Amino acid sequence: QTIKEDTSLPSGKNIFEVSVNTLNVRSKADLTSKTIGQVNKGDQFAVINSNHNWVQVELKNGDKGWLYSFYGTFSSSATTGTEKENGTITILYNGTNLRSDSTTSSEVVTRADAGTTFPVAEKTNDWYKVMVGDQTAYVASWVVSASSTTSNVKKDPENKVKTDKKKADRKKGTLKGLTIVVDAGHGGNDRGTTGALGTDEKDITLMTSELLSSKLQAAGANVILTRESDEYVDLRKRVSIGHQVDADAFISLHYDAIDNSSIRGFTTYYMHSYQKELATYVHNGLGNMISLKDRGTQPGDYLVLRENKQKAILIELGYLSNASEERNVTTQNYREQATHGIYNGIINYFNAQLD
C-alpha cells in the first residue's frame, strides 16, 4: 500500500499534543502496524508528516512513529501549564447538568441545552470547570465538545460543505465520504466478560476493531476509533464521539457470555428504528462469512445505542462462556472472517442508500 500524503494537517499547526492517557506509537499510519512505543496525555511532539487521521512525529529518543491524530490536538507552538486548557466547551445534549463539584453526585447548579458555549476556567480529570456568568460550575467532559480537543474534526461551515459534496460524489463499492466510528467494547479496568478459558473480552474487541477499521479505511472511509489501546472510555463519551464527528455509522463490537455454557451464536442489536436497516445488512454480511449459530437481529437497550443519534449497532460476536466457541472466536482467522463479513454488510448497506 502506497502512503499518499495529503493536506489534512491544519496549516501552520505543527505541534501535536496527546489528549488521552495512553496512545500507541505505530511504525506505519495503520492500526495493524507494529506498536513501537507509547506516549501519554500532555506529551507534545513536532509533526513531521500527516496521512489521513495519522501524524508522524519524532519521539524523545529520536525515533519516528505514527500517532492516531483523533486522540490529540494541534497547536502552532508548544504550550505549558494550564494555559493550554483555556478555550470553550459546547454542550452536546439538552438538559445537561452543571454541578457544584467534579462528581456526578454533587449538586446541580444549573442546566444547559445543546449548543450552549461556556468559557473554560480549568480542566480536572474528566471534568471542565466553566464560567457561568460570574459563578463557576463543573460539567463532565463526555457530554461536551471542547474547542481544544476537536481541532481535526471541527464542524466549521467549510467542512460541512466539503462533507456534503463528498456524499454527492459517493460511488458504489467505496466508502469515500463516509465517517464510521468503530467502538471496541470495554477497556482498561472494565475487562468485559472473561471466557471459560480465560480470554478477556476487552482484548479481542480491540483486535477485532483494529482489523475492521483497516478494512473500512482501505475502502476510503474516515474511521474513528473510540479507543485504540487498553484504556477505559466512558460509554457516554463513546456516544459523544459519534455525535461530534457526525458519524454515518457507529459499530460497537463485543463478545458475549451467559451462565449457561451450552449457549452459542452471534447477535446484532439495534435500538431505534433508524438503526434497524444497518443492523440487518451487517448481520447478513456476517452470517455469510462465519459459521456460528445465527441468533438474529434484536432490539437491545444498550446505552451506546439508546443515546445514539447515529445509525448505531452493537454486535456480539460469539459466546466466550462456551469453551469451544471461545477457542474458535479468539483466532485470527475468525477475526478476519468476521470483520470481512461486517465490512461487506456496511458496503452493501451504503450501496443500497445510493439506489
Ligand SMILES: [Zn+2]
Ligand atoms: Zn461486552
